[in-house]
Amino acid sequence: MQLADFDFELPRECIALRPVVPRDTARLLAVGAGLSDHRVEELPSLLAPGDLLVLNDTKVMPARLIGRRGSVAIEATLIAPMAPDRWRALVRPARRLKPGQRIDWAAGFSAEVVAKEPAGTIVLAFDRAGEELMAAIESFGAMPLPPYIKRPRGRDERDVRDYQTVFARHAGAIAAPTAGLHFTGALMQALAQRGIGIAFVTLHVGAGTFLPVTAARPEEHIMHAEWGTISPDAATAVAQAKAAGGRVVAVGTTVLRLLETAADGAGGVRPFTGETDLFILPGFRFRVVDRLLSNFHLPRSTLFMLVAAFSGLARIRAAYAHAIAAGYRFYSYGDCCLLEPAAEVPQP
Incomplete structure (x- = not known):
């Protein structure tokens, strides 16, 4: 496995510098056996009653x-x-x-x-x-925006609002859990009316999110640890959803990494408080998460490697090529995709 396996060309005009308004009108690419184009507001119809959405309620500090x-x-x-x-x-x-x-x-x-x-x-x-x-x-x-979003020096009040999820509760992150930025109160209500459960975990996104992978072999990259917690109530919600035949849908790579860190070996998770430095590459065997809602990530990044591990590198490459051709908006303030897992996890 080489770092170059996870590279792709992205036109600069695809990078979102501001989010869409309202948040849930962002585009959503459903990635499974095929590809289909949607809006985030359609998410309830793409899931089934009994499914469980797990969201990260960390709060970004204006750090x-x-x-x-x-x-x-x-x-x-x-x-x-x-x-x-x-x-x-x-x-x-x-x-x-x-x-x-x-x-x-x-x-x-x-x-x-x-x-x-x-x-x-x-x-x-x-x-x-x-x-x-x-x-x-x-x-x-000021909000600690990623370096590809350029702002004049100083505090931008719009970013103070935009770079925070509507359900943020526990301060400690220095980057947003960006898949969660698409959610609105109306969308949360629509999900509940559809019979889709919601549980919250906390993972404080840390400095490692800014660090590029420089090793030619990704396996040699060292992940920085980030602090997270899964409450007994959240662990119970995962177990109950699994027992009833529902799917666990991680909203963002931060949620997926935390859930897989605390996997109990039987499809559920243990209550957890501590640090995780889990680095997910193709070949990883997922034990908890059945679907992943994720933004589009940077080439050669640990997050692009994670989504390639979840859905298969060839499928992710095809999805990203479709998104670029169709004018999707990329990165933190951009659009998102709903990923199904690969039937078999291939090595690149």
């Missing part, structure tokens, strides 16, 4: 801060708390930063560079802590 060190503009993305006043961060430009230097954020608070770490991250100690610090971040931080 990107804009500031200055003297005359130098600084941009920091907070990626992990270390103490009530300290965060590990990705900082640009980082090369000339030194421990002891102060960064003044545009909102009037500041942080000191405590350490530069071997992995390229920087430890920042803020001039406030706990709830006071979190309030400042929530009020003045």
